[in-house]
Amino acid sequence: MRLLNWAIVSLVLASGCSHHRTADANGRHTVIWLYPIDVGTQEMTKQLVAKFEKENPDIHIEVQSVPGSQYQTKLKTLVAAGEAPDVFVCGDVYLAYLKPFLSDLTDLATRDAKEVNIEDYYPAVQKLVKRDGHIYFLPQWFNVSLLYYNKKLFDDAKEPYPTGSWTWEDYARTAKRLTSKEIWGSTVTTGWWGEWLTLVHGAGGDLFNSEVTKATLDTPEAVKGLSFYRDAIKQGFAPSPGNGPSTGFASGKFAMDYGGHVGLWATYRQIPNLDWDIEALPKGPSGRRGGEISLTALGISKSSPERESAWKFVKFMSSQESIRAHVDRGYLAIRRSVAAEKRDKDLAPKNRGAVERALESAEPIPSSKDFIEIALDLVQPEIDRMLTENISPAQAAKRASDAANSFLRATNGGAK
Amino acid sequence: MIAPATLGLLLFTLGPMLISLYLSFTDYDVVSKPNFVGLANYHYLLMADPSFWVSVKVTAMYAVGSVPLGLFAALMVAMLLNLDIPFKGAFRTLYYLPTLLPATVSGVLWAWIFQPTDGLLNRMLAQVGVTGPSWTQSPSWALPALVIMSIWSYGGSMVIFLAGLQESPKALNEAAALDGANAWHRFRIVTWPALTPVVFFNLIMGLIGAMKAFDQAFSFGQSNGAGIGGPARATLFYVLNLYTKAFEHFHMGLASAMAWILFAIIGLITFLNFRLSKRWVYDEAAS
Numbered sequence: 001m002r003l004l005n006w007a008i009v010s011l012v013l014a015s016g017c018s019h020h021r022t023a024d025a026n027g028r029h030t031v032i033w034l035y036p037i038d039v040g041t042q043e044m045t046k047q048l049v050a051k052f053e054k055e056n057p058d059i060h061i062e063v064q065s066v067p068g069s070q071y072q073t074k075l076k077t078l079v080a081a082g083e084a085p086d087v088f089v090c091g092d093v094y095l096a097y098l099k100p101f102l103s104d105l106t107d108l109a110t111r112d113a114k115e116v117n118i119e120d121y122y123p124a125v126q127k128l129v130k131r132d133g134h135i136y137f138l139p140q141w142f143n144v145s146l147l148y149y150n151k152k153l154f155d156d157a158k159e160p161y162p163t164g165s166w167t168w169e170d171y172a173r174t175a176k177r178l179t180s181k182e183i184w185g186s187t188v189t190t191g192w193w194g195e196w197l198t199l200v201h202g203a204g205g206d207l208f209n210s211e212v213t214k215a216t217l218d219t220p221e222a223v224k225g226l227s228f229y230r231d232a233i234k235q236g237f238a239p240s241p242g243n244g245p246s247t248g249f250a251s252g253k254f255a256m257d258y259g260g261h262v263g264l265w266a267t268y269r270q271i272p273n274l275d276w277d278i279e280a281l282p283k284g285p286s287g288r289r290g291g292e293i294s295l296t297a298l299g300i301s302k303s304s305p306e307r308e309s310a311w312k313f314v315k316f317m318s319s320q321e322s323i324r325a326h327v328d329r330g331y332l333a334i335r336r337s338v339a340a341e342k343r344d345k346d347l348a349p350k351n352r353g354a355v356e357r358a359l360e361s362a363e364p365i366p367s368s369k370d371f372i373e374i375a376l377d378l379v380q381p382e383i384d385r386m387l388t389e390n391i392s393p394a395q396a397a398k399r400a401s402d403a404a405n406s407f408l409r410a411t412n413g414g415a416k
Numbered sequence: 417m418i419a420p421a422t423l424g425l426l427l428f429t430l431g432p433m434l435i436s437l438y439l440s441f442t443d444y445d446v447v448s449k450p451n452f453v454g455l456a457n458y459h460y461l462l463m464a465d466p467s468f469w470v471s472v473k474v475t476a477m478y479a480v481g482s483v484p485l486g487l488f489a490a491l492m493v494a495m496l497l498n499l500d501i502p503f504k505g506a507f508r509t510l511y512y513l514p515t516l517l518p519a520t521v522s523g524v525l526w527a528w529i530f531q532p533t534d535g536l537l538n539r540m541l542a543q544v545g546v547t548g549p550s551w552t553q554s555p556s557w558a559l560p561a562l563v564i565m566s567i568w569s570y571g572g573s574m575v576i577f578l579a580g581l582q583e584s585p586k587a588l589n590e591a592a593a594l595d596g597a598n599a600w601h602r603f604r605i606v607t608w609p610a611l612t613p614v615v616f617f618n619l620i621m622g623l624i625g626a627m628k629a630f631d632q633a634f635s636f637g638q639s640n641g642a643g644i645g646g647p648a649r650a651t652l653f654y655v656l657n658l659y660t661k662a663f664e665h666f667h668m669g670l671a672s673a674m675a676w677i678l679f680a681i682i683g684l685i686t687f688l689n690f691r692l693s694k695r696w697v698y699d700e701a702a703s
Contacts, residue, residue: 073664075630076666079447190642231697241553242532242533242551242553377660407464
């Protein structure tokens with residue numbers, strides 16, 4: 001009897017761990033896609049999946065929805081349990097961490113080169129897709145740091161709109177002039193690295209050395225970038241954290257938004273009286289704009305029993321058809337051919353040349369699995385303190401670098 | 417009869433505890449095999465981690481602020497609800513209701529109340545000419561905001577106090593009243609000593625709850641844009657720090673070590689509380 005029990009338990013465990021997946025009753029191969037729930041794209045996603053299944057009757061896409069904030073936790077837990085989904089979101093930001101679990105798609109991308117058409121992506125995107133000569137994912141859309149401006153507030157103040165040749169000085173001077181009792185010249189992005197890291201780059205500094213083995217936020221260049229960031233508040237053209245309208249640039253009370261996210265385009269477009277446009281970020285003293293580029297992409301699990309079917313789906317999600325659907329939902333076209341169609345030409349922002357200018361100098365975040373943890377958990381608290389307490393940029397930079405270096409030393413020494 | 421309970425204890429409590437003790441000496445990251453790293457995790461936490469001692473301090477300050485205030489509020493409301501007033505049952509239900517709200521829901525609600533520019537509290541303060549602080553974004557005010565928020569959920573302690581008050585010796589109270597003792601004297605000399613075991617129970621439970629506080633700070637940070645534990649780690653409770661290490665960054669070794677340190681801290685504080693209780697908790701059997 002005891003032996004029988006053990007046999008049952010073993011069978012159950014073995015079936016749970018199996019990598020073999022049989023076709024369903026209709027003879028279809030099931031591809032599991034772990035999808036981060038997004039109200040803005042849910043309907044589009046449903047339609048794209050339906051379209052794909054219609055075109056590929058032998059494949060069924062099982063969409064497993066997870067709230068966006070729990071996505072990484074769910075994904076890693078599934079990977080650890082040996083039940084990794086076939087397809088999952090894995091932009092360049094998480095690539096360093098996810099690489100051990102991602103299937104190298106270079107062979108498939110080479111085989112289907114014409115269909116994949118990597119050359120159709122913007123050159124900056126191509127570089128990220130083939131970061132170390134290998135292809136681990138195909139992207140759907142991207143974010144690039146831009147300067148957003150409220151045209152009405154500029155017109156009211158008879159200020160000329162920002163241009164691609166603006167420097168930090170032009171930006172700060174204009175922001176100061178535009179600041180009045182009700183209006184702020186610009187925003188300050190808090191809570192993540194979006195703005196401060198851009199400014200550190202613009203000043204010629206960086207968060208890490210090129211090998212990502214040492215934090216370098218305490219160099220004079222980096223401190224200069226942090227000082228410019230803090231001075232927006234000190235000089236009175238940007239509100240301190242928590243002050244100013246809680247809806248930010250969308251409130252219509254900010255003349256500019258430094259380094260805003262393209263994911264907000266759809267929201268801005270829905271605000272009736274918000275007349276806005278974009279420009280590439282101003283150049284810092286180093287000549288770099290310092291803005292970030294990041295991709296949202298789909299990759300395939302290394303252990304997927306349905307690699308070929310999953311690849312078909314990933315290709316479809318990066319095809320012109322899918323990118324068009326993304327553009328219609330307010331996202332930036334990642335394929336140049338779709339961008340040239342100007343499907344959203346009647347919608348803001350009109351100054352689309354700014355995207356190309358921004359892309360020419362956009363910088364990816366460091367390819368390190370520790371980047372997010374260091375930037376958010378170790379550096380960000382010191383940046384917060386610099387903005388809200390009487391701590392100088394040099395002090396904040398020193399404390400942040402010390403914390404990051406201590407972490408790097410400890411993790412190299414075994415702590416984890 | 418006790419076999420299933422023992423099996424449950426071994427499988428679901430003792431087993432995971434021992435595994436977490438083992439993991440605290442490894443570099444386990446969920447996706448690869450754990451390697452033994454000796455005391456490296458404990459050394460990093462105690463000697464180098466910039467967030468460990470901050471989260472200990474934040475949790476201690478929260479406990480010191482929220483537990484006495486919460487107990488005081490619970491006792492006051494319990495005493496009011498112990499009076500012979502109309503609709504007593506309805507009032508008791510109403511005052512208990514906030515406790516039933518999930519902490520994440522009340523976290524979102526309170527994040528709106530504390531919102532610096534458009535929030536309810538600062539708007540009310542502005543009506544009386546006071547400029548409210550930047551509750552959610554200021555490292556100095558974020559924790560007091562959470563302490564204020566915690567007082568709202570005193571329902572559990574209130575019910576226990578109410579039960580304690582109803583057990584308070586009526587005959588002694590009446591005798592004291594006949595002897596001319598006023599309400600304060602009756603409370604101090606008769607009610608309070610009888611209530612001290614209940615106060616002690618609520619204190620212990622409140623302290624343990626405060627040291628394990630998590631969800632209110634988690635939802636508060638997420639709702640107000642300051643980030644989890646933000647701003648500037650001002651709301652980084654110990655368990656929130658542990659969670660971030662475990663489930664955001666998958667440092668299961670560090671997180672397990674933190675769990676065992678917390679276990680030791682709670683054990684020590686509870687032991688000290690029991691030792692000190694002999695000085696102020698009334699023990700009917702002993703007297």
